[in-house]
Amino acid sequence: MLKQNPLEFLDTFVKQSRFFIVDNNMYVLKEYASEIGLLKWYIIMVSNFAVGIYPFKLDPKERLIREVEFMRKSTKCFKKPEVLIVDYTKPKIVRSFVKGEVYSYDSPINIHYEIGKCLGFCHEEGWVLGDTKITNFVYNEKGLFIVDAEQAIREYNEKYAAWDILVLISTLSMDGYLKAVKSDYSRIVDFILRGYIDTHRESADVIKMLRSNEFKPLILLLIPFPLNYIFYKKIGEYVEHIY
Numbered sequence: 192m193l194k195q196n197p198l199e200f201l202d203t204f205v206k207q208s209r210f211f212i213v214d215n216n217m218y219v220l221k222e223y224a225s226e227i228g229l230l231k232w233y234i235i236m237v238s239n240f241a242v243g244i245y246p247f248k249l250d251p252k253e254r255l256i257r258e259v260e261f262m263r264k265s266t267k268c269f270k271k272p273e274v275l276i277v278d279y280t281k282p283k284i285v286r287s288f289v290k291g292e293v294y295s296y297d298s299p300i301n302i303h304y305e306i307g308k309c310l311g312f313c314h315e316e317g318w319v320l321g322d323t324k325i326t327n328f329v330y331n332e333k334g335l336f337i338v339d340a341e342q343a344i345r346e347y348n349e350k351y352a353a354w355d356i357l358v359l360i361s362t363l364s365m366d367g368y369l370k371a372v373k374s375d376y377s378r379i380v381d382f383i384l385r386g387y388i389d390t391h392r393e394s395a396d397v398i399k400m401l402r403s404n405e406f407k408p409l410i411l412l413l414i415p416f417p418l419n420y421i422f423y424k425k426i427g428e429y430v431e432h433i434y
Contacts, residue, residue: 210288216288217288217290218275218285218286218287219272219288220284221283221284223251223281223282224283244351244354244405244409245321245342245350245351246344247321247342252282254342255283255284257340258284258340259274260343260345261318261320261343262274262286264345265316266316267313267315268309269337270333270335271336271340272289273287275287289338290329292331294306294328294335295325295363296366296371296379297367300378302330302335303379303382304383304386305334306328306359307383307384307385307387307389307390308387308390309335309386310356310387310391311387311394312390312391314352314393314397317345317347318343318344319344319352320337320342321343321351321354323355324362325359325362325363325366326339327339327340349393349396352391352393352397352400353400353401356383356387356397356401357410357413358413360380360383360414360422361413364376364414364419365415368415368418371418372417376421377421377425380421380422381425384398384425384426384429395430398429398430399430402427402430407423
């Protein structure tokens with residue numbers, strides 16, 4: 192029997208996409224109004240009400256609009272699947288399928304740097320993603336792709352950007368927890384932060400926001416112990432170096 196960590200289980204539970212093949216090409220049909228998809232965002236929004244960090248949307252059409260806007264208009268950050276058909280009345284989309292490896296704690300060290308770099312480019316362009324859990328990213332020989340962006344908005348500020356980093360690190364930490372507590376977790380965090388700093392000119396303000404009183408409780412809550420303390424110490428080192 193295969194074992195799943197909590198992140199994998201939740202991701203499987205909330206799937207709202209189906210795959211199909213036409214003329215030997217694989218495509219993805221994503222339905223935003225599916226009950227499972229709605230449950231996913233209801234859970235996230237309820238937990239988010241207490242902190243008010245990011246403007247999540249539950250309405251299926253609004254989520255579709257956000258994703259299509261990002262996939263078609265962002266130019267500098269992640270590679271993206273092609274959106275082929277958009278149905279605003281259902282709502283649903285058909286997009287190309289991205290074949291590759293899902294980003295995880297076990298990904299090559301250059302991929303950890305690359306995800307920080309691409310996220311920095313997104314923020315530099317004014318986009319924030321809202322949902323940066325690691326299963327939303329796939330890499331192959333062509334580069335690093337984002338395959339889910341239904342909470343992305345072009346309304347950049349330091350708080351939203353810090354939330355993006357926190358969700359990324361939180362889900363990465365949960366994915367590799369047993370290995371992380373025994374290995375050089377701080378090295379992986381370093382590569383992500385270096386990539387981010389190398390591409391985002393306002394990265395210092397974002398990292399400083401992560402050290403604020405508003406984010407410290409979230410770090411302790413969303414990143415499992417003792418990785419939360421390692422991460423908090425690491426971003427403290429960056430703040431001291433930058434300032």
